[in-house]
Amino acid sequence: MTPDLSVEIAGTKFNNPILTASGTCGYGEELADVFNLSELGGIVTKTITLMPRAGHPPPRIAEASAGMLNAIGLANVGVDRFIEEKLPFLEKYDTRVVVNIAGWRMKDYVDLAARLTDCQRADMVELNFSCPNVEMGMEIATNAALAEKAVAAVKKVFPRPVIAKLSPNVTDIAEIARACEAGGADALSLINTLVGMAVDIETYYPRLTNNTGGLSGPAIKPVALAMVHKVYQAVEIPIIGIGGIADYGDVIEFFLCGAAAVQIGTSLFVEPTAPIKIMKDLKKYLSERGLRNIRELTGQVRTYQ
């Protein structure tokens, strides 16, 4: 019997627990040249803002040990072009579409969510409170009261599930998680990138024009696991685990620590077909252990007393 990989988040069924993380799969068009997007549980779009953004000047990406630093600067086509030109492309795929949105003030999030309300293809929105490369995002991400208000404001205008994406660059991620839950978030996704820096020892300049950037990739997986584990104990709503996932074992680890689904990000840059391989390996792992579905693994980590 083939194990069941489907998961449910906020009443919405996903064919499998693998989503592609925001900012690592564009609007889906490019990855569609490599594999059939219907194979994915879901696709989280690049962050959409009200107005188009060109992003930061190059260099915007620097290689790091087991990962990378990025400061793209939320380059995107803006919500109008996204709805007109990008979203229709995803119509033909049997996968969930999560639209990631970011703003500079609370009203931006509300306006963006309102614009997406009538777009039925946008199954959910994910609030990017935590991009470390733009100033205002961080304020909501690090302030529990603001985060709660922002989630509540978006919930008022958007009729489908709302996910709050959390930053690891905070003192206590569980506090922010609880605030988002109190604001009405249907799910949480974590973690976004960790603030990092790299310097060229010849020129003395940082390797990114933004000076600092967000660290992602396998390097951050242990941090992400610890945070998912912590947040799982703090909230009731489902958690989508993100951070350095490269193979099926990583997915299992996130599930055990409390994730109900995962997002694959930076690994797509190195292994664009990673989701396909992971799915195959997950089925093998589950069937070898006689597990009927992946859902029952959520939160099953045993901890030392």
Next chain:
Amino acid sequence: MSGIVEEYTMVIRVFDLKRGYFRLTLAPFSKVRSIRPGQFIHVKVPNCGVYFRRAFSVYDVDRQNRSIDIVFKVLGRGTAALARVCRGESMNILGPLGSGFTMPSRRETAVLVAGGIGMPPMYLLARCLVEKGFNPEKILFFYGGNERGDLVDLARIRKLGTKVIPATVDGSYGFKGMVTDAVAEALAAGPGRVRMYACGPEPMLRTIDEMAKLKEIPGQVSLEAPMPCGIGICLGCIKPLREGGYTRVCRDGPVYEMGKVII
């Protein structure tokens, strides 16, 4: 869909071309027949701790053996590790990627300008032109480097029957000076209708780009940029466009019409 594949190939040969240059043959690659000159492959370098793949223009293909050749110079950790791979080793490649060159018309003279490690796509372009019946006499293959040792596989290029014009900055071989000066001289001699193609270091490309604009010569340049993903999703390898905004070198390029990108 699925024009791009990610698959394991085997290292068939490693040629030491001396002075830090190497030529690698990988096979079998299922998409070898669809590769166009100017396209590249993204190579996962084994056992060296670098995280990203490394992009290499396709230097040559063998459709029979479904093999691909790349030429590279050891410049960093990735290429150093690549120089150490052994015959029979397995290597994961992603491709074919990027845009290719558009062919010249039969009435034009194709001026190919290769600078240093920018030679590989120029070779494949010349080879494809010759195979398509383009008169090799009407292909001028300029190949520049700092010194003789930078001009690799000259004999192979000459075998195509094209006119090869080597240039070295130190004058150790061929034209003494910048390859762009050699090109300027040739263009001054009035070779008729010309289409230029160039790949090499940015200062060289900038000069060629300006030359093309000044003399109103059509053509294309192939750009280089560190490419994390190679398929257009990371937005890391961007260059500014003259018309404003940015372009992704891996997906929208690496081959661009002259004058389009601010080099």
